[in-house]
Amino acid sequence: MRRRGDTVFFDEPVWVESCAAVGGKKEGEGPLGARFDEIGPDNRFGQKTWEKAEKRMAELACTHALSKADVSPAAVTCALGGDLLNQCISSAFAMRGLGVPYLGLYGACSTMAEGLLLGAALISGGFADRTLCLASSHFCSAERQYRYPLEYGGQRPPSAQWTATACGAVLLRREKTKIAVTAATAGRIYDPGVTDSANMGAAMAQSAYETLRIYFRDSGTSPGDYDLILTGDLATVGHGLVRQLFAADGRPLGENYRDCGMLLYGPEQDVHAGASGCGCSAAVLCADVLPALAAGRLKTVLFCGTGALMSPTSANQGESIPGICHLVRLEGGR
Amino acid sequence: MIYLKAFLVGGLICALSQILIDRTRLTPARILSAYVVLGVALTGLGLWEPVVRFAGCGATVPLLGFGYAMAQGVRSAVAESGLLGAFTGGLTAAAGGVAAAVFFSLLAAVFFSAGDRS
Amino acid sequence: MKLNRTEYRSLYQKASPSSPSLRNVPAAFVTGGAICALGQALKTLFLQAGLTEQSAAAAVSCALIFLGVALTAARLFEKLAKWAGAGTLVPITGFANAIAAPAMEFKTEGFVLGTCVKMFSIAGPVLTFGISASVLYGLILWLAGGAA
Incomplete structure (x- = not known):
């Protein structure tokens, strides 16, 4: 393990053992629908409340990831997970039955x-043998916490994003598999002063740009060296801004730059600027990117998770939205 | 004829509100609050009465009309019972609407729940 | 590229699509107008049934509020409002939806702390401002009347 600037290089890589994605109805109807491990046809996953549905979805993702790797929960040293709900209840409650050491x-x-950054660092540093990384979001539980009741009649502006009903789980381990985690950059907070919570892509775009720029500096590489640079979830507005910022630097991003928020849903699905929520990038990674890396269709991927770190309270107090972006380098086809 | 006038004036108020929502980032709660206060103010200044006479429900059904009803209620209550009327008049005039909204909503919550939206 | 906040704002505002007003405004006009015309028709009915002018006006409000709550309970209001925007929001039906939607939504947190507390989370300001404005107007009338 070496550190240069903000980036950690895992000279002895940490490996992706298995992954699983669980999604809701709309996600099942999207372009990645067939690649999910399980789709909840009514978004309720047999539960009475949306919070319980999200928790159930997280449980299912963990179960699928563990059974695909054919390991028991007892073999997991540590689980790292989170979601959008207050006090991260979906992840914590999903861990109730699993009995795995858990860091929220x-x-x-x-x-x-x-989660991938920390899970890989724990293994690389010798603190863990196997870690489970988890992230979930549910449209209905997020909507009632952050915005309006579901039956409230309001219109969303075209820059708004649709919270994905989805969950992804990734198992990392020390022994070699087909996919390696070879580097990671922890992001700094950037706040370009966006106060409109219906325009989170704009709030996060600068963070994505800065983290990528720092990573390219630390690694001495350039955007063209990667099969896929994947941010998530900036959606159309933020994706375009990142392109503009790099173009202004004189090194434009090519066709290899994509965003999870634009991959989860089709153009006819009426999600405005695109998808968002912890589950979006987690599910795109687990349903699409990791399998492509395992199959060798992709060799090198920069997975850049972007977060808008506001709360309803900070928004009501007129605070602008701080953005963050963490980068993980994945290499496949080993 | 009054139906056409109600349609045109009511539609115009809603269209102007839509422009306000689209062009500014005013939330619906703010716009509705502003309309009720505006309704009281316009009625107080004697400007809304003529619109109501012209357009009927086109002027009373939008939330401006809620303010109009409250202002009218207060005016007659103050004339009748003085200072106390300032406190009883507005809510008395709005009582039907508020009670209906609360009671029907409670019933809705007992028998129905919010659906999925995807 | 290093941008200050002003430069960044002009960049993202250019990148953010604006609301489709050409579609929204006519939709709001037609729906809002139709609800008002419906109110007028109801009023004619109530007047024919022998109600006074004032009672008929209150009855129209109650009937439209019932309609708003019923559409909300049937999970149709949100679908209509997505298209109609201010056309369903600004008429009294929007007020009804603003109370019914949280009442239904938060019953999972119990009838007292969920439904009843959250019921006014959107419409509360409308009542507070409306009542306060009417009291203020009443006080002004009373003072003016006292002076006269």
């Missing part, structure tokens, strides 16, 4: 990248 995270939509 809050990174908003960057949670999966934050």
